[in-house]
Amino acid sequence: MTAKVITITSGKGGVGKTTITANLGTAIASIGQKVVCIDADIGLRNLDVVLGLENRIVYDLVDVVEGRCRLRQAMIKDKRNPDLFLIPAAQTRDKSAISPTDMIRLCNELRELADWIFIDSPAGIERGFRNAIAPADIVIVVTNPEISAIRDADRIIGIIEAEEKGPAKLIINRINPAMIRRGEMIAIEDIVELLAIELIGIVPEDEKVIVSTNKGFPISLDEKSLAGRSIRNIAHRIYGEDIPFANLESNGNLFTRITSFIRSSRGEK
Amino acid sequence: MTNLISRLFKNNPRSGKVAKERLQMVLIHDRTNFTNNMLELLKDDLIATISRHIDIDPSSVKIEMNSTGRQQRLIADIPLKQSKRKLR
Helix, strand or coil: CCCCCEEEEEECCCCHHHHHHHHHHHHHHHHCCCEEEEECCCCCCHHHHHHCHHHHCCCCCCCCCCCCCCCCHCECCCCCCCEEEECCCCCCCCCCHHHHHHHHHHHHHCCCCCCCCEEHHHCCCCCCHHHHCCCCCEEEEECCCHHHHHHHHHHHHHHHHCCCCCEEEEEEEEHHHHHHHHCCCCHHHHHHHHHHHHHEEEEEEHHHHHHHHCCCHHHHCCCHHHHHHHHHHHHHHHCEEECCCHHHHHHCCCCCHHHHHCCCCCCCC | CCHHHHHHCCCCCCCHHHHHHHHHHHHHHHHCCCCCCHHHHHHHHHHHHHHHHCCCCCHHEEEEEECCEEEEEEEEEECCCCCCCHHC
């Protein structure tokens, strides 16, 4: 096993990084791949609650780095899927507790134990973000169709390139198709044109995300949820399957229109 | 209501397009660390330098930032004045 390391980041906080990380990890593990999710947001951990694993934490990322436990002891096995693991962030420390070199060393050890490593980056462009992208093979930038989120995404994309971790890939989260139709939300193709990186997924705004997070049940396990389906499709794309955007949300629902900017969507099922 | 009427008659752009246009400007400045003010100064310098060599009409000089993908470009359009010799 030699895992690929994928870091999820955004610049701006609150755009859905943790939800996307938890659900991409869950969805790829559901394919039968061995996945480790690392919460790199030291001091503000949340990946544990989104995955519903907050009661199982004994050791954390900083404990591993500082040698208080072995790597395997800090890997919490998911309740539902034995192929999914979480390494939680420390809650009582801060970002300076670990360095980019620590993260690279930790991931190199982990690569032998898994197929995929997903790192949930903290917001911002400081140490925590640098820690999160240091070991990355692929960096995914999450944004919302909102002026401040897009601007911050652009900043982070520039830094990722400067760090030679680019080109980053883009997920646009919390799209409101009705608002796009009215012209009151910046269009997907405009965001892609402005940021000029490859789009690997679009996720609609979906109330069910809050409901599922309330329960600690990842939305990607919900067959009926549109957001869940969108994230499952991104997971399959990362896994290497060629899933056209047309298939993504065009099964006769409101997403047909917003995906119609991709020419191939017309006439496809 | 007034909003709707003004939109119908004045061809007011929707907020989605406004956002895109504003972002275009902001991103160029963020990426290049180059402000509109600096662009004006550059334009004045450019006009002064070029005028020492050839006749131009300062009022028709256009200089702007443009981007293709993540590559920024400075585009200058400097129309020359008609040569007096040719007019005679």
